[in-house]
Amino acid sequence: MQEIIKNYVIKEYVEDDTELTYDSPLISGGIVDSFSMVSLKRFLENKYNISIPDDKATPEAFDSVNKICTLVREYLK
Amino acid sequence: MAYSNTTRGMYSDILTGLKDAGLFKQERFIHSAQAAEIEVEFPAGAPLKKVINICANNYLGMSSHPEVVKAAHEGLDSHGYGMSSVRFICGTQDIHRTLEQMVTKFLGTEDTILFPSCMDANAGVFEAVLTKDDVMISDRLVHASIIDGIRLCSAMHDTFKHSDMEHLEEKLQLHNDKRLKLVITDGVFSMDGDTAKLDKMVELCEKYDALLFVDESHSSGFIGKTGRGTHEHCGVMGKIDIITTTFGKGLGGASGGCVSGRKELVELCRQKARPYLFSNTIAPPVVAGVIKVLEILSASTDRRDKLENNTAFWRKGLIEAGLIIKAGDTPIVPVMLFNAKLAQDVSRDLYDEGIYAIGFFFPVVPQGQARIRTQISAGHEIHHLEKALEAFRKVGKKYDILGKSKQEIIDRYGM
Numbered sequence: 001m002q003e004i005i006k007n008y009v010i011k012e013y014v015e016d017d018t019e020l021t022y023d024s025p026l027i028s029g030g031i032v033d034s035f036s037m038v039s040l041k042r043f044l045e046n047k048y049n050i051s052i053p054d055d056k057a058t059p060e061a062f063d064s065v066n067k068i069c070t071l072v073r074e075y076l077k
Numbered sequence: 078m079a080y081s082n083t084t085r086g087m088y089s090d091i092l093t094g095l096k097d098a099g100l101f102k103q104e105r106f107i108h109s110a111q112a113a114e115i116e117v118e119f120p121a122g123a124p125l126k127k128v129i130n131i132c133a134n135n136y137l138g139m140s141s142h143p144e145v146v147k148a149a150h151e152g153l154d155s156h157g158y159g160m161s162s163v164r165f166i167c168g169t170q171d172i173h174r175t176l177e178q179m180v181t182k183f184l185g186t187e188d189t190i191l192f193p194s195c196m197d198a199n200a201g202v203f204e205a206v207l208t209k210d211d212v213m214i215s216d217r218l219v220h221a222s223i224i225d226g227i228r229l230c231s232a233m234h235d236t237f238k239h240s241d242m243e244h245l246e247e248k249l250q251l252h253n254d255k256r257l258k259l260v261i262t263d264g265v266f267s268m269d270g271d272t273a274k275l276d277k278m279v280e281l282c283e284k285y286d287a288l289l290f291v292d293e294s295h296s297s298g299f300i301g302k303t304g305r306g307t308h309e310h311c312g313v314m315g316k317i318d319i320i321t322t323t324f325g326k327g328l329g330g331a332s333g334g335c336v337s338g339r340k341e342l343v344e345l346c347r348q349k350a351r352p353y354l355f356s357n358t359i360a361p362p363v364v365a366g367v368i369k370v371l372e373i374l375s376a377s378t379d380r381r382d383k384l385e386n387n388t389a390f391w392r393k394g395l396i397e398a399g400l401i402i403k404a405g406d407t408p409i410v411p412v413m414l415f416n417a418k419l420a421q422d423v424s425r426d427l428y429d430e431g432i433y434a435i436g437f438f439f440p441v442v443p444q445g446q447a448r449i450r451t452q453i454s455a456g457h458e459i460h461h462l463e464k465a466l467e468a469f470r471k472v473g474k475k476y477d478i479l480g481k482s483k484q485e486i487i488d489r490y491g492m
């Protein structure tokens with residue numbers, strides 16, 4: 001899951017050759033702007049067939065690949 | 078009186094912080110009318126200096142056009158100075174509706190509604206026509222006023238990479254379950270001077286049943302064979318659902334803006350758009366001026382043709398001088414310097430040579446992409462441009478950047 005999400009983030013948001021780790025700060029690090037979180041959320045929901053409530057999709061919860069994985073696992077049944 | 082010394086101190090520190098970061102903006106006082114040649118007081122208190130202006134949005138040289146000035150005078154005499162009302166209370170004169178109809182015809186749309194500015198048009202339109210069941214998909218480089226409008230709207234928002242049509246298509250697929258999808262772009266992008274691929278965007282919008290929004294502020298009056306805008310240039314007139322544009326640039330340069338497009342959407346703006354409902358009407362002399370501008374531009378393409386020739390001359394001259402410019406064919410021509418300090422130094426030295434052009438750097442443009450944005454006008458004569466080129470050559474030589482590659486400039490000056 002980590003690798004899938006990381007690859008999505010790179011493809012979607014990284015326009016130069018910035019290195020990304022599972023712990024790189026995405027939103028506070030300026031890689032994903034808070035506007036574009038929407039597509040990340042929708043991607044996760046479609047990919048894992050889950051529904052993440054809006055109040056759980058916070059900038060903090062989306063701030064690294066690892067944190068996103070934690071969030072997704074909460075909703076995977 | 079709660080403005081205590083502590084509060085004052087806090088704000089002073091913020092301002093000092095801006096100065097330390099090199100982000101503090103200072104105005105230059107212009108003592109003449111807006112034109113190719115202006116008289117400038119800079120810094121404040123300095124003697125007036127006559128310079129050639131190559132950074133105004135005065136694309137068609139209409140800002141001080143004698144016929145436009147005359148029409149504004151006549152409008153002032155016949156319709157007064159102001160209306161002291163928003164449009165829907167008692168702020169709509171016959172000339173406001175006339176102007177709306179003229180803009181509709183000029184842009185080839187169904188209907189038009191005036192706003193106090195294009196900033197206001199962009200701030201009001203999304204909220205007026207979309208709901209939380211919809212999605213806005215915007216180019217990542219759209220103008221700040223569009224971003225503000227998007228923020229004010231309850232619809233979902235997503236972005237696509239600048240001018241990347243494959244990415245846009247992915248986003249249209251991703252959001253295909255939404256009630257409405259609105260694709261949002263600038264026609265000509267103000268910082269890079271590149272043009273949106275409207276033909277391709279129309280095709281995608283038709284394929285995925287999406288609406289298309291284009292901000293034509295930097296195109297209305299001069300892009301396209303008869304100056305109608307990017308939609309004319311791309312052969313998709315009549316296919317743009319919402320156009321916003323300003324009367325503060327090519328179309329006269331005074332103020333005002335509009336939303337033009339599908340008549341139901343325009344009508345919804347009249348019912349619901351907050352800047353239309355809650356901000357004063359465009360002043361009568363300005364309306365009269367814009368009407369004259371549209372008359373002039375509809376009667377002849379001379380001015381946009383001249384602008385096109387000036388632009389070609391300017392772009393060719395800069396390239397021959399060995400400077401790096403962003404490719405394109407619009408009158409927005411960024412001269413790339415990459416380093417913020419270099420951009421500021423070059424701007425200052427150009428000013429000493431009698432050329433008024435401003436450096437842009439982060440956060441206005443991305444880090445490492447500092448530049449001098451030059452903007453060409455039909456008000457320029459070739460001798461103005463020759464003089465400006467001469468100044469660029471001289472200053473470029475001083476900093477040893479002529480004929481140098483991006484990497485060489487970065488190696489020497491940093492990003």
Ligand SMILES: Cc1ncc(COP(=O)(O)O)c(C=O)c1O
Pocket residue numbers: 193194195196197199220222263267292294295322323324325332333334
């Ligand atoms: C693309 C774009 N849209 C809107 C505006 C705002 O226009 P106005 O000055 O009419 O508010 C500008 C002006 O800077 C602009 O560049």
